Every structure is written in C-alpha cells, then in structure tokens.
Amino acid sequence: MIKKLLLIFICISTTCCFPSFAQQNKKIDSLINNLNNVFINKDTVTVPALVENPLMLSQNYLYKLRLDSISKTIPLPYNEYVQHYIDIYAKRKDMIGQMLGLSNYYFPIFEKALKEYNIPQEIKYLPIIESSMNPHAVSRVGATGLWQFMFGTGKAYGLQMDNFVDERKDPIQASYAAAAYFRDAYAKLGDWLLAIAAYNCGMGNVTRAVDKAGSRDFWVVRQYLPLETRNYVPALIAAIYIMNYSGKHQISAQACNLYLKTDTVQVNRFVSLPLLAKALNIDEVSLCALNPSYKKKIVNGSADLPKRIVMPKLKNMDFASIYEVLNHTDLDVDMQIVAAGTDDVRDLRKKKGLVAAASNKTLYHKVKAGQNLTQVANLYHVEVQDLKVWNNLKNFNIVPGQKLKVYIKTKMASKPSADYLTYLVKAGDTISNIADKFEGVTVQTIKRDNNLENSNLQPGMVLKISKG
Structure with a gap:
C-alpha cells in the first residue's frame, strides 16, 4: 500500500514540475508574460503573503538574465547599484538614442583599437559615461575628449598636444591610448572591474583600496574607493545593458550626423580643413567633425610627422581640386609648433599655490572651535581652494587647534x-x-x-x- 501511495505522489510531482521545466526553453524576454502564473497565491489562507511587487521581482530577474546573456570577458553582475543606473538611462531616451546613433560611427574605431591590445570589447561602452561620445567634451578638472584623458596621462600614453592639435580629441589616437592604459591597468590589478575603476580614479587609488579591503573583488573594494568611482562601474554595466536592450525600453537609435563611410589620407604638409571641405563640396562643420583634434582647422603635417585626415567617401568627387588642396595650396600661417602646457586644473592650482608661496607673506592661522574652511578663507580674503592647496588638504574638514598656512599678497605689505x-x-x-x-x-x-x-x-x- 505504501509503495502505491509513493508511486502516485511521484507521478503527481513529476506532472506538476513538467510545465516549469518546459518554460526554461522559452526566450528570456518571454518570462514577463508568465508573471500571473508564477506569482499567483494559491493558498486559501486569508492573510496576504509578504512578497515584493511581483512585476518588480520579475523585472529584476529579467535584467539579471539579460546581463548574463551579454557578459563575455568582463563580469556584468546585477545588483541594486546597477539597477539604479538602468532606471536613470531608461528614462533618458533621447540621450541613449543619440548614443545608439553615434555608436555606428565610433564603435568600429573603438573595437579595432581594443582588439589590437587584446582588451575586452565591453570597454567600448566607456566613452558613453565618460563623454557622451563627444570628442570636444572637457570636464571640470580638464579631462578631455571621448576617453577623457587628463593632460599628464594623455602625454604618458603618446598623445600629442600642441598649438595645432590635441590628440585627446582624436577618436583613433585616443582609443589606442585608452587600450594601452587598460592593458597596463589589468596587468597591475588582475581584475577588469578594478581596471575600469582605475581608469576613473587612478591605479594608485585602487591599489590602496585593495590593500584596505584585503580583496580584489570590486564589490568588496568599492567602499574604499572615491565616491565617484564607486558609482562608475555600476554606471558602465547599466550603459552596456541599455545599449544592448534599448528596444525593450522603447528607445530608438537617432540618425548619426557623421559620415559613416570614410577614407583616410596622410599628409606631410599644412592643410586647411575649410579649403578641403570646399573641394569635397561638403559642409565645413561636417569635415571638422571627422577631424576634431585640430584646434585651428589646420592639419599640421610635416615630413617628420605626417598627420591623418579623415574624409567622407563620396560619389563624383573632384579629385583634381582635392589633390590641389592636399599638395599644392600654401597657407599664410605661422607654422611653428609650440608644445601645449598642462590644462589639468589640479596642476594649475598647485602651480598657483607654489607661486603664492614664493612671492607672498606667510601667516599661520590656528583654527578655533566652530570655524570652517570658508570662514578662515573669508578672514584673510583668500580662496577656499587655495587654502586646501597650501595645506595639502584632501577635503574641507579642519579641527580646532589645527594650524593653517595662509599666504597674504605682498601688495598688502608693499x-x-x-x-x-x-x-x-x-x-x-x-x-x-x-x-x-x-x-x-x-x-x-x-x-x-x-x-x-x-x-x-x-x-x-x-x-x-x-x-x-
């Protein structure tokens, strides 16, 4: 009798489980259609079950499955931090639509550079959160271009900056420099999420955070990183998600205003982009958009250092006129190349502080109870940022009894x-x-x-x- 009952129970269990097993063969995105089946409370007890919103539970699981499906070399975990940025990007339909359009032009450039350095292709999404894929983007501290290179880092990775060109704005050159940086960051840190964090705050900050955490798991190290960097990695994961699943959020690609089919030529002389645009019979702005690194709309090529010009592939081109501009047109311009100085705001502030230290009268202020940095700055008619630089302060916190160095302008004592x-x-x-x-x-x-x-x-x- 017991054997018969056991056999009946097994048969019933198998029958009940079968539909669930069959559902696994459905596509990930069809899971949302089965919400009612999954979350119906079949218990006859009148006390309501303490569960989260069923739709939210299913959406979260769906996002995780989608991220798992696009994860390749770099892990793309799903958590509340990633969800926060998915929610943000899903609402910015116009911005993501623009990114989808621009990706048709920029992603092939990024992919080629990353492949040459054996860097995971997921990194190609980084310029979305760095610069919104704007080669002319400049941050508040001076980071410039699609990949937002600081002056010193760009120079260290071979980017040229002078009075004619800023290669941090060159999509091709900057992409190879970024790939080289990630090669070095991964070699040092041994984890791609940590390497991504290092791109935001520097390898030194990440190394110190790793030492404090005693781990190389980004999500463990995260709490020891600067605030901006803590959110940087989740924002990238969310950007990767939304770019791959934009259609699921009713986001459509916008038209790209860049020529998608292009040719490149190397020139060993100075060439005017406006004159070349005229020979190509296209708008000057369109040609400059393909060559955003040239400050004066002049390509400063030389025999020792030829320069690249990106041109659109066009039908019925006037090759004679184009050849004339590229090879025989002389420009009335001073051709002296002058290396650019740093535009890193932090370096400029330090220099300002050193100049002040060398030429101004030095006082020392003893912080009183209740005083803050702004009050001290107002007391001596100086800037708060100068006080931070002069005293190597990492934040705005000061304590009673602390001595602050203050430089008073010499003209007051003159x-x-x-x-x-x-x-x-x-x-x-x-x-x-x-x-x-x-x-x-x-x-x-x-x-x-x-x-x-x-x-x-x-x-x-x-x-x-x-x-x-």
Missing part, C-alpha cells in the same frame, strides 16, 4: 601711496582702537580702505591708514 600710512596689526588689536590712534580715522574708513567685509583682524595683517 609701500603705500603718499596718502596712506601703514599699520601692522598686533595681538589684541581691534579696528576701533586702531582708529583711535590716528586723527580723523574711523572704523568705516579703515574697513573701506582695506576692503574689509567685517571687523575681524589677525596679527600680522598690514592695514592702510588714510592720512585724512
């Missing part, structure tokens, strides 16, 4: 005009008692003559005192 006297502020001085020392001088005139916003003084300050 010899004043014949209409003024100078007074060196001593400990305990106030504007009121200083005014009492001089005939016809008031608190208001001292504040006016010294551009003081308040009555706070610091020992060592030099005040101009009107002779009346």
Whole structure:
C-alpha cells in the first residue's frame, strides 16, 4: 500500500514540475508574460503573503538574465547599484538614442583599437559615461575628449598636444591610448572591474583600496574607493545593458550626423580643413567633425610627422581640386609648433599655490572651535581652494587647534601711496582702537580702505591708514 501511495505522489510531482521545466526553453524576454502564473497565491489562507511587487521581482530577474546573456570577458553582475543606473538611462531616451546613433560611427574605431591590445570589447561602452561620445567634451578638472584623458596621462600614453592639435580629441589616437592604459591597468590589478575603476580614479587609488579591503573583488573594494568611482562601474554595466536592450525600453537609435563611410589620407604638409571641405563640396562643420583634434582647422603635417585626415567617401568627387588642396595650396600661417602646457586644473592650482608661496607673506592661522574652511578663507580674503592647496588638504574638514598656512599678497605689505600710512596689526588689536590712534580715522574708513567685509583682524595683517 505504501509503495502505491509513493508511486502516485511521484507521478503527481513529476506532472506538476513538467510545465516549469518546459518554460526554461522559452526566450528570456518571454518570462514577463508568465508573471500571473508564477506569482499567483494559491493558498486559501486569508492573510496576504509578504512578497515584493511581483512585476518588480520579475523585472529584476529579467535584467539579471539579460546581463548574463551579454557578459563575455568582463563580469556584468546585477545588483541594486546597477539597477539604479538602468532606471536613470531608461528614462533618458533621447540621450541613449543619440548614443545608439553615434555608436555606428565610433564603435568600429573603438573595437579595432581594443582588439589590437587584446582588451575586452565591453570597454567600448566607456566613452558613453565618460563623454557622451563627444570628442570636444572637457570636464571640470580638464579631462578631455571621448576617453577623457587628463593632460599628464594623455602625454604618458603618446598623445600629442600642441598649438595645432590635441590628440585627446582624436577618436583613433585616443582609443589606442585608452587600450594601452587598460592593458597596463589589468596587468597591475588582475581584475577588469578594478581596471575600469582605475581608469576613473587612478591605479594608485585602487591599489590602496585593495590593500584596505584585503580583496580584489570590486564589490568588496568599492567602499574604499572615491565616491565617484564607486558609482562608475555600476554606471558602465547599466550603459552596456541599455545599449544592448534599448528596444525593450522603447528607445530608438537617432540618425548619426557623421559620415559613416570614410577614407583616410596622410599628409606631410599644412592643410586647411575649410579649403578641403570646399573641394569635397561638403559642409565645413561636417569635415571638422571627422577631424576634431585640430584646434585651428589646420592639419599640421610635416615630413617628420605626417598627420591623418579623415574624409567622407563620396560619389563624383573632384579629385583634381582635392589633390590641389592636399599638395599644392600654401597657407599664410605661422607654422611653428609650440608644445601645449598642462590644462589639468589640479596642476594649475598647485602651480598657483607654489607661486603664492614664493612671492607672498606667510601667516599661520590656528583654527578655533566652530570655524570652517570658508570662514578662515573669508578672514584673510583668500580662496577656499587655495587654502586646501597650501595645506595639502584632501577635503574641507579642519579641527580646532589645527594650524593653517595662509599666504597674504605682498601688495598688502608693499609701500603705500603718499596718502596712506601703514599699520601692522598686533595681538589684541581691534579696528576701533586702531582708529583711535590716528586723527580723523574711523572704523568705516579703515574697513573701506582695506576692503574689509567685517571687523575681524589677525596679527600680522598690514592695514592702510588714510592720512585724512
């Protein structure tokens, strides 16, 4: 009897399980159609089940399956951080539509460079979150181009920057430089997600974070990385997802405004892009868009260093006119090549700080309870950022008792005009008692003559005192 009951139970279980097994053969995206079957509560108990929104549960699982289906060399895990950026990108339909259109031109360039350095093709999506695939993009700290190279990093990876060209804006040159960077980053860090993080904040920051975490798992290391970098990797994974599954979010590719079929020529002389556009019978803007790295719309080729020009493939081209522009047209332009200086805002601030240290009077401010960096800066009429540079501060936090170096401009201590006297502020001085020392001088005139916003003084300050 027991054997018969057991046999009946097995048969019923097998029959119930079969539909579930059959559903596995359906396409991933058909899972959403089976929501009602999966999440129906068949229990007769009236107490509602404490489950999340069924639609959300299925969507999350669907996103994971989709990411798994496109993951190749680089792992593309699904989690709440990735979901957050998927939600953001799914709402930016116009922006993603533009990226889909531009990808038709730029992705073949990226793919070729990445393949040459044996870098995973998933990296080609990085310029979407770096620059929105805009070769003229410049960040607040000076990172430039599709791949957002800083001046020093670009130079280290062979990109040329002078008064005629900035190769950080060259889609081809910058792509090879980026591929070389990833080769080095992966060789040092041994993990692709960490290498991607290093592209955002530098290998040094990632190495220190790895040491603190005691792990090479990005999701473990993440908490020790700068805030921007913590979100950088999830944003990339979300961008990869949305570019591959844009249709599932009702996002359509927009027309690309770049010529998709092009030829390249190498020139060993200076060539005007506007004149070449005229010979090609195309809009000047369209030709410059294919050659975004040339600052003056002049290609500065030479025998020692030929330069590339990207031109559209066109029917019925006037080859004689094009040949004339490329080979026989002389330009009235100063051809001296001058290497560009850094445009890294951080380096420029450091230089500014060094100049200040060399030419200005040095004071030391002892931080009082309740003071913040902005209050100290206002006290001496300097910039908060300068205080950070002068004192090697990594953030805006200061503590009572901390000594801050402050550079006062030497012009404040320079010899004043014949209409003024100078007074060196001593400990305990106030504007009121200083005014009492001089005939016809008031608190208001001292504040006016010294551009003081308040009555706070610091020992060592030099005040101009009107002779009346």
